[in-house]
Amino acid sequence: xxxxxxxxxxxxxxxxxxxxxxxxxxxxxxxxxxxxxxxxxxxxxxxxxxxxxxxxxxxxxxxxxxxxxxxxxxxxxxxxxxxxxxxxxxxxxxxxxxxxxxxxxxxxxxxxxxxxxxxxxxxxxxxxxxxxxxxxxxxxxxxxxxxxxxxxxxxxxxxxxxxxxxxxxxxxxxxxxxxxxxxxxxxxxxxxxxxxxxxxxxxxxxxxxxxxxxxxxxxxxxxxxxxxxxxxxxxxxxxxxxxxxxxxxxxxxxxxxxxxxxxxx
Amino acid sequence: xxxxxxxxxxxxxxxxxxxxxxxxxxxxxxxxxxxxxxxxxxxxxxxxxxxxxxxxxxxxxxxxxxxxxxxxxxxxxxxxxxxxxxxxxxxxxxxxxxxxxxxxxxxxxxxxxxxxxxxxxxxxxxxxxxxxxxxxxxxxxxxxxxxxxxxxxxxxxxxxxxxxxxxxxxxxxxxxxxxxxxxxxxxxxxxxxxxxxxxxxxxxxxxxxxxxxxxxxxxxxxxxxxxxxxxxxxxxxxxxxxxxxxxxxxxxxxxxxxxxxxxxx
Amino acid sequence: xxxxxxxxxxxxxxxxxxxxxxxxxxxxxxxxxxxxxxxxxxxxxxxxxxxxxxxxxxxxxxxxxxxxxxxxxxxxxxxxxxxxxxxxxxxxxxxxxxxxxxxxxxxxxxxxxxxxxxxxxxxxxxxxxxxxxxxxxxxxxxxxxxxxxxxxxxxxxxxxxxxxxxxxxxxxxxxxxxxxxxxxxxxxxxxxxxxxxxxxxxxxxxxxxxxxxxxxxxxxxxxxxxxxxxxxxxxxxxxxxxxxxxxxxxxxxxxxxxxxxxxxx
Numbered sequence: 001x002x003x004x005x006x007x008x009x010x011x012x013x014x015x016x017x018x019x020x021x022x023x024x025x026x027x028x029x030x031x032x033x034x035x036x037x038x039x040x041x042x043x044x045x046x047x048x049x050x051x052x053x054x055x056x057x058x059x060x061x062x063x064x065x066x067x068x069x070x071x072x073x074x075x076x077x078x079x080x081x082x083x084x085x086x087x088x089x090x091x092x093x094x095x096x097x098x099x100x101x102x103x104x105x106x107x108x109x110x111x112x113x114x115x116x117x118x119x120x121x122x123x124x125x126x127x128x129x130x131x132x133x134x135x136x137x138x139x140x141x142x143x144x145x146x147x148x149x150x151x152x153x154x155x156x157x158x159x160x161x162x163x164x165x166x167x168x169x170x171x172x173x174x175x176x177x178x179x180x181x182x183x184x185x186x187x188x189x190x191x192x193x194x195x196x197x198x199x200x201x202x203x204x205x206x207x208x209x210x211x212x213x214x215x216x217x218x219x220x221x222x223x224x225x226x227x228x229x230x231x232x233x234x235x236x237x238x239x240x241x242x243x244x245x246x247x248x249x250x251x252x253x254x255x256x257x258x259x260x261x262x263x264x265x
Numbered sequence: 266x267x268x269x270x271x272x273x274x275x276x277x278x279x280x281x282x283x284x285x286x287x288x289x290x291x292x293x294x295x296x297x298x299x300x301x302x303x304x305x306x307x308x309x310x311x312x313x314x315x316x317x318x319x320x321x322x323x324x325x326x327x328x329x330x331x332x333x334x335x336x337x338x339x340x341x342x343x344x345x346x347x348x349x350x351x352x353x354x355x356x357x358x359x360x361x362x363x364x365x366x367x368x369x370x371x372x373x374x375x376x377x378x379x380x381x382x383x384x385x386x387x388x389x390x391x392x393x394x395x396x397x398x399x400x401x402x403x404x405x406x407x408x409x410x411x412x413x414x415x416x417x418x419x420x421x422x423x424x425x426x427x428x429x430x431x432x433x434x435x436x437x438x439x440x441x442x443x444x445x446x447x448x449x450x451x452x453x454x455x456x457x458x459x460x461x462x463x464x465x466x467x468x469x470x471x472x473x474x475x476x477x478x479x480x481x482x483x484x485x486x487x488x489x490x491x492x493x494x495x496x497x498x499x500x501x502x503x504x505x506x507x508x509x510x511x512x513x514x515x516x517x518x519x520x521x522x523x524x525x526x527x528x529x530x
Numbered sequence: 531x532x533x534x535x536x537x538x539x540x541x542x543x544x545x546x547x548x549x550x551x552x553x554x555x556x557x558x559x560x561x562x563x564x565x566x567x568x569x570x571x572x573x574x575x576x577x578x579x580x581x582x583x584x585x586x587x588x589x590x591x592x593x594x595x596x597x598x599x600x601x602x603x604x605x606x607x608x609x610x611x612x613x614x615x616x617x618x619x620x621x622x623x624x625x626x627x628x629x630x631x632x633x634x635x636x637x638x639x640x641x642x643x644x645x646x647x648x649x650x651x652x653x654x655x656x657x658x659x660x661x662x663x664x665x666x667x668x669x670x671x672x673x674x675x676x677x678x679x680x681x682x683x684x685x686x687x688x689x690x691x692x693x694x695x696x697x698x699x700x701x702x703x704x705x706x707x708x709x710x711x712x713x714x715x716x717x718x719x720x721x722x723x724x725x726x727x728x729x730x731x732x733x734x735x736x737x738x739x740x741x742x743x744x745x746x747x748x749x750x751x752x753x754x755x756x757x758x759x760x761x762x763x764x765x766x767x768x769x770x771x772x773x774x775x776x777x778x779x780x781x782x783x784x785x786x787x788x789x790x791x792x793x794x795x
Binding site (some may be wrong): 024025026027029030066067068069070096099100101102103190191192193234235236237238239241242 | 555558559562563565566567572573574575576577579580582583584601763771772773774775776777779780
Binding site (some may be wrong): 290293294297298300301302307308310311312318319336506507508509510511512515 | 554557559598630632721722764
């Protein structure tokens with residue numbers, strides 16, 4: 001199997017996909033800016049009447065439940081449904097899945113009724129979602145189960161979509177192909193919203209390249225290699241976030257192919 | 266005709282106008298901080314009962330429809346009306362005008378019922394608003410029509426207010442006087458919310474100086490010259506935004522008069 | 531009396547308390563990030579059904595009325611009540627108290643019905659709240675009354691909680707012990723949301739150490755000494771905010787004890 005993330009990044013920059021976000025108000029600015037730095041064009045709107053006009057013409061739709069409420073959950077269903085019938089890929093980030101019963105039930109509703117093309121969370125969220133266990137405290141969670149990959153793979157197979165978990169090691173599976181990725185730095189967990197930002201970058205990559213294990217893996221790789229560059233010019237979480245933006249914006253596609261750490265499982 | 270933007274900036278810093286924003290949740294933090302860096306004092310509130318107390322005593326009101334919904338649109342009408350009857354200048358930034366029918370109709374409602382003193386958008390938004398054509402994709406838009414200035418001038422003349430468009434070349438007209446401005450850097454389009462931030466700076470300048478072609482042009486000039494300074498200490502969009510704040514905060518008024526690139530049309 | 535803020539900071543980092551915020555959308559990202567930099571774990575949610583699950587298991591709850599509306603005020607009451615009965619400390623930041631009648635009445639409602647363990651505002655807000663006078667313009671306010679400390683002390687004594695005011699000189703009282711603190715830099719007032727960030731840091735400190743004059747004073751001290759470090763690597767408000775995050779994250783606990791400027795009144 002071959003994996004050339006450079007090609008996916010080049011495509012993002014050439015097609016500049018419109019990434020429609022319905023997302024949380026905590027990290028939304030970073031999501032908009034990282035989308036631009038990846039090469040996409042962000043639009044954030046959660047008002048129903050806007051959503052009808054935007055989701056159908058977008059390159060992709062990113063649904064993030066970080067600060068969900070009834071009004072925005074309704075808009076997520078609307079956007080997801082409109083996108084789905086227009087053939088626009090939908091990415092779901094179930095932030096805090098397992099931390100509250102409301103988040104858990106909203107996530108399952110979206111999965112059943114919208115059927116997102118990509119579901120991406122951190123290891124703890126995904127471990128609970130795919131039935132591998134794990135624990136969630138607030139929106140931070142950790143998953144150290146060896147079972148995670150097995151459960152993700154079989155979940156993805158039954159689900160018929162792409163399942164991705166982030167952490168020191170990232171896993172991405174569509175049930176047939178499962179990749180393990182090893183780029184990134186620990187500092188990512190000391191900045192609020194790096195998971196949300198990664199979902200935005202995935203939105204840009206699937207908007208330009210379609211949703212596949214390789215397009216999602218390319219998004220992870222670009223984001224995490226940018227983080228590796230950023231850590232060298234950082235003095236802490238504040239300057240790291242600034243440098244992460246700069247690094248992704250300046251990332252040479254060829255760097256991706258030579259530096260990606262991946263294997264097929 | 267004379268144009269000394271330094272005097273307008275000095276006035277902002279001396280009077281420290283309270284700039285009441287009803288704005289989007291994507292770029293609101295940058296709007297608050299750039300208002301402080303310009304010399305104003307920001308307050309953000311969109312709750313009706315707050316709005317009544319704030320809009321009437323503010324130096325100016327900035328209405329930005331970037332993430333509009335019914336509740337905040339109602340508050341915009343309330344704030345605009347209260348401000349108008351108290352003689353407080355109102356600035357409208359019709360973010361994404363033309364991208365959705367809801368944004369277009371909300372914009373026209375505000376223009377008709379509130380009659381903002383200043384309407385400022387990017388070239389694509391303003392081109393569509395004043396009838397010069399152009400195209401809008403999401404909240405990014407581009408306008409390369411030679412007709413823009415003519416349409417803006419005649420729209421401003423009919424409207425009886427100040428019409429401003431941002432881009433590589435900025436245009437500002439009240440129907441009688443029309444200015445072309447040439448400061449700024451391309452990097453501004455790689456950061457989310459620079460248009461929103463400019464509207465906040467305009468809010469500070471009209472709050473201190475009243476709404477006029479020259480006060481609005483001074484805000485553009487201060488913001489764009491700060492951007493020219495920022496680009497020299499930036500490695501990408503992340504550090505550019507940080508430096509833009511620093512540069513505007515440190516901007517020497519005298520720099521404005523010697524570096525402004527402007528002409529009357 | 532002894533005051534060793536280092537011990538309180540060490541405790542925050544070791545226990546990593548979950549700090550549940552119901553806060554404003556202007557500064558929420560900075561609040562999340564500063565909580566992480568202090569050593570806590572932030573979660574932001576204002577939806578009623580989420581609040582029930584989170585507030586009871588959190589280390590602390592921070593209520594900030596910076597952009598209040600009816601829905602979020604209801605959630606603040608719910609979160610505060612749930613936290614209170616679970617023994618979770620509650621911090622109230624009455625942003626803009628006195629600037630609008632709505633904020634004033636919401637603040638009094640929360641104080642009466644939730645009875646927060648800590649009420650912290652800037653000097654102007656607290657001066658008005660405790661009856662010492664002062665003035666508020668928007669969310670910025672100033673308080674130069676010599677009466678402030680006396681009024682704070684007697685208010686705290688009647689109230690049975692901790693009252694804290696920030697400014698060039700900070701005051702913290704529970705009615706029996708009153709501290710005066712002198713760390714910090716003027717640049718803090720040129721960045722939007724430094725007051726909100728301080729409330730988040732207080733949330734982390736009382737989450738790990740319980741609510742007391744000394745735990746609140748330790749939060750002030752850590753935040754203000756980080757600001758003193760940040761000013762040396764800043765060129766203005768933009769880079770100062772970035773450096774403030776870095777500095778708090780990197781702060782050596784032992785620095786606190788040697789650099790704290792405090793006295794008991």
